[in-house]
Amino acid sequence: MRDSKNGTRRPTIKDIARESGYSKTSVSFAFNNPSRISEKTRDQILKTADRLGYIPNPMARNFSLQRHLSIGFLLPQMVQYSLKNPYTLEVIAGIGGVCEKMGYTLTIIPPLHKSLALAVRNAAVDGLITLGSQIDSDIITVMQTRLLPFVMIDGPSDEKTSSIYIAEEEAAYTQMKIALDYGHRKIAIIGLASATFAIDEVSESVSAKRMQGYHRALREQGLDFTNVTTMVSECSLEDGRQAGRSILALPSLPTCVVTMSDIVAIGCITAFREAGISVPDQISVVGFDNIEEASTITPALTTIDQPATEKGRMGAKVLFSMIDGTEEEPVHHLIEHRLIVRDSLAPR
Amino acid sequence: MRDSKNGTRRPTIKDIARESGYSKTSVSFAFNNPSRISEKTRDQILKTADRLGYIPNPMARNFSLQRHLSIGFLLPQMVQYSLKNPYTLEVIAGIGGVCEKMGYTLTIIPPLHKSLALAVRNAAVDGLITLGSQIDSDIITVMQTRLLPFVMIDGPSDEKTSSIYIAEEEAAYTQMKIALDYGHRKIAIIGLASATFAIDEVSESVSAKRMQGYHRALREQGLDFTNVTTMVSECSLEDGRQAGRSILALPSLPTCVVTMSDIVAIGCITAFREAGISVPDQISVVGFDNIEEASTITPALTTIDQPATEKGRMGAKVLFSMIDGTEEEPVHHLIEHRLIVRDSLAPR
DNA sequence: TAGAGATAGTAAACCGGTTTTCATGAGGCG
DNA sequence: CGCCTCATGAAAACCGGTTTACTATCTCTA
Numbered sequence: 087m088r089d090s091k092n093g094t095r096r097p098t099i100k101d102i103a104r105e106s107g108y109s110k111t112s113v114s115f116a117f118n119n120p121s122r123i124s125e126k127t128r129d130q131i132l133k134t135a136d137r138l139g140y141i142p143n144p145m146a147r148n149f150s151l152q153r154h155l156s157i158g159f160l161l162p163q164m165v166q167y168s169l170k171n172p173y174t175l176e177v178i179a180g181i182g183g184v185c186e187k188m189g190y191t192l193t194i195i196p197p198l199h200k201s202l203a204l205a206v207r208n209a210a211v212d213g214l215i216t217l218g219s220q221i222d223s224d225i226i227t228v229m230q231t232r233l234l235p236f237v238m239i240d241g242p243s244d245e246k247t248s249s250i251y252i253a254e255e256e257a258a259y260t261q262m263k264i265a266l267d268y269g270h271r272k273i274a275i276i277g278l279a280s281a282t283f284a285i286d287e288v289s290e291s292v293s294a295k296r297m298q299g300y301h302r303a304l305r306e307q308g309l310d311f312t313n314v315t316t317m318v319s320e321c322s323l324e325d326g327r328q329a330g331r332s333i334l335a336l337p338s339l340p341t342c343v344v345t346m347s348d349i350v351a352i353g354c355i356t357a358f359r360e361a362g363i364s365v366p367d368q369i370s371v372v373g374f375d376n377i378e379e380a381s382t383i384t385p386a387l388t389t390i391d392q393p394a395t396e397k398g399r400m401g402a403k404v405l406f407s408m409i410d411g412t413e414e415e416p417v418h419h420l421i422e423h424r425l426i427v428r429d430s431l432a433p434r
Numbered sequence: 435m436r437d438s439k440n441g442t443r444r445p446t447i448k449d450i451a452r453e454s455g456y457s458k459t460s461v462s463f464a465f466n467n468p469s470r471i472s473e474k475t476r477d478q479i480l481k482t483a484d485r486l487g488y489i490p491n492p493m494a495r496n497f498s499l500q501r502h503l504s505i506g507f508l509l510p511q512m513v514q515y516s517l518k519n520p521y522t523l524e525v526i527a528g529i530g531g532v533c534e535k536m537g538y539t540l541t542i543i544p545p546l547h548k549s550l551a552l553a554v555r556n557a558a559v560d561g562l563i564t565l566g567s568q569i570d571s572d573i574i575t576v577m578q579t580r581l582l583p584f585v586m587i588d589g590p591s592d593e594k595t596s597s598i599y600i601a602e603e604e605a606a607y608t609q610m611k612i613a614l615d616y617g618h619r620k621i622a623i624i625g626l627a628s629a630t631f632a633i634d635e636v637s638e639s640v641s642a643k644r645m646q647g648y649h650r651a652l653r654e655q656g657l658d659f660t661n662v663t664t665m666v667s668e669c670s671l672e673d674g675r676q677a678g679r680s681i682l683a684l685p686s687l688p689t690c691v692v693t694m695s696d697i698v699a700i701g702c703i704t705a706f707r708e709a710g711i712s713v714p715d716q717i718s719v720v721g722f723d724n725i726e727e728a729s730t731i732t733p734a735l736t737t738i739d740q741p742a743t744e745k746g747r748m749g750a751k752v753l754f755s756m757i758d759g760t761e762e763e764p765v766h767h768l769i770e771h772r773l774i775v776r777d778s779l780a781p782r
Numbered sequence: 783t784a785g786a787g788a789t790a791g792t793a794a795a796c797c798g799g800t801t802t803t804c805a806t807g808a809g810g811c812g
Numbered sequence: 813c814g815c816c817t818c819a820t821g822a823a824a825a826c827c828g829g830t831t832t833a834c835t836a837t838c839t840c841t842a
Binding site: 456457458459460463470471472475497498499500 | 789790791792793794796797798799
């Protein structure tokens with residue numbers, strides 16, 4: 087006897103059938119296919135259902151219909167990092183907007199026992215959107231084995247799976263180039279710490295591609311990575327602040343910090359301000375993402391705009407087209423990026 | 435015949451049973467109750483499962499076990515607002531952290547066909563967390579009818595349902611009082627637009643309680659609402675910016691803006707900066723929430739700290755204790771708030 | 783060596799809906 | 813009047829797992 091604390095049990099379709107004197111079938115029709123039964127029958131059933139406080143069990147319904155009415159978003163990292171990164175949040179908002187329109191819920195899927203693959207195995211969703219490069223082949227295998235439609239945003243590129251991406255190398259090149267064009271030669275780069283988790287196909291990771299872009303820009307000036315200081319940071323305000331402090335602790339202060347993430351850039355600026363170092367007078371900072379806060383902070387951030395919400399929206403749209411069977415072939419969407427020049431970068 | 439595009443079908447437990455020569459029961463035991471069968475049998479079954487690429491169907495599993503392994507977060511408003519409000523996001527992050535620890539996913543539930551109650555009816559979750567005051571009696575009725583455990587954060591107070599809250603009236607009083615103490619008399623209040631949706635028990639809404647606090651502080655100075663300009667704004671940066679522009683358009687500029695939300699305060703400051711109005715020299719701004727950005731913006735925001743992440747964490751903990759049956763009685767957690775004095779408020 | 787108990791396996795019920803298939807009766811039409 | 817069609821309702825299969833209850837065999841002990 088399946089009952090709740092107070093001894094009551096939710097009425098099932100069977101209870102309504104018995105109580106109203108009709109069959110399970112008719113009760114089901116009363117709710118989902120009114121034209122299939124007479125109006126009088128429908129009224130009686132509905133009245134009975136109302137009297138007993140019947141609400142169809144969503145799980146049973148979904149199980150029978152073989153659908154979840156929810157899509158999943160695979161958190162790239164632990165919750166404490168992922169959900170503190172405005173970029174991720176903007177992507178989620180983009181996905182959420184489409185879900186709302188489609189009448190779906192959005193399931194946020196954290197790693198299960200530290201394992202993303204395990205979380206994907208158990209995820210009760212109709213499709214999955216991933217973000218970032220730490221999607222290894224294990225995870226992809228699970229999704230494919232489950233025949234689960236999925237779209238990768240900023241993921242490792244693969245012809246056979248749908249993806250939403252920007253020209254990472256080109257964007258990073260542009261970002262570094264503007265710093266160099268402004269005369270900076272003593273540069274610190276803050277990369278993405280999470281990228282260190284990417285096991286296979288390292289060269290396909292977002293971090294690696296951007297590094298290639300940086301390298302190209304440096305090379306054009308006759309420089310290479312030996313001329314710059316490189317460090318990594320998690321994508322959160324607090325970690326960015328820490329990174330900023332590390333830079334302040336360097337034997338000699340760089341004139342420009344190039345980060346792979348706005349939130350880290352903002353953290354740096356905060357750290358610099360706390361130390362009484364003026365941005366951009368004493369040190370310039372360049373960000374990446376163009377999150378909303380980039381324009382409200384002082385100084386406003388010079389950064390690369392990649393429309394995060396749009397990425398999420400596009401990813402969700404593609405996923406839904408796969409779910410409803412409209413789209414058969416994997417699609418690849420290149421999202422435009424652009425340089426946003428604001429105040430945090432000043433000439434050397 | 436249920437099959438995917440390429441004509442394949444996911445193998446079920448039955449297929450593994452047939453293929454391995456054992457029964458469904460044994461296959462189930464092989465995965466969930468190894469001690470129940472011999473090692474040899476288990477090996478053979480597992481090998482077969484592996485060969486066929488069998489992954490237990492999560493929906494069927496959950497249905498059989500009568501649980502979802504997911505809790506829901508009911509979005510107070512449309513996605514475009516809710517997920518653009520850092521306060522909401524911090525609450526979500528708090529909930530998410532607990533979910534991760536418990537091995538649960540977090541289902542973000544937007545209104546379905548504009549209706550929150552309908553969304554709750556269909557939500558495939560083991561419990562629900564609500565945020566804000568627009569939880570009307572319809573929604574509560576649905577949750578109770580479904581025997582769904584739920585916790586309300588910042589919700590309308592009700593003895594019989596679990597809640598997480600702060601002393602709204604007192605906090606608002608403190609917030610207004612500091613503005614008055616600094617000598618401000620020409621004040622604009624920006625309230626919560628969403629509060630207008632709260633149908634019943636209006637006096638219980640967060641917005642109403644805070645207004646009472648404002649009123650008390652004003653009264654102590656011999657003032658009342660006729661002395662202040664009141665307007666409302668959605669909780670997003672952009673709407674806050676709009677509100678700021680409205681204030682600039684006022685016949686005479688107030689000396690201080692008291693907002694019910696940091697993100698709106700930041701939006702205002704942005705609008706003021708765009709108009710060349712200096713904060714706090716020409717106009718002061720006081721916020722509410724103490725979101726992370728409050729400390730990074732220039733000028734740093736004077737605000738009321740209410741630990742959003744902690745609220746989410748606490749709400750989730752309470753909910754899980756209800757789900758696993760530990761907690762029988764409704765619990766009510768009062769979370770501490772405090773005044774944070776920073777730079778956006780200056781003496782008149 | 784009979785009986786008890788442990789071990790290993792299976793059949794069938796169950797979770798709560800949806801949907802296919804079938805039965806019955808009424809009405810329409812030639 | 814006989815046949816066909818349509819309207820209405822119900823029985824039963826199905827979705828894919830888990831779990832209870834039962835059986836058969838093997839082992840140990842008195």
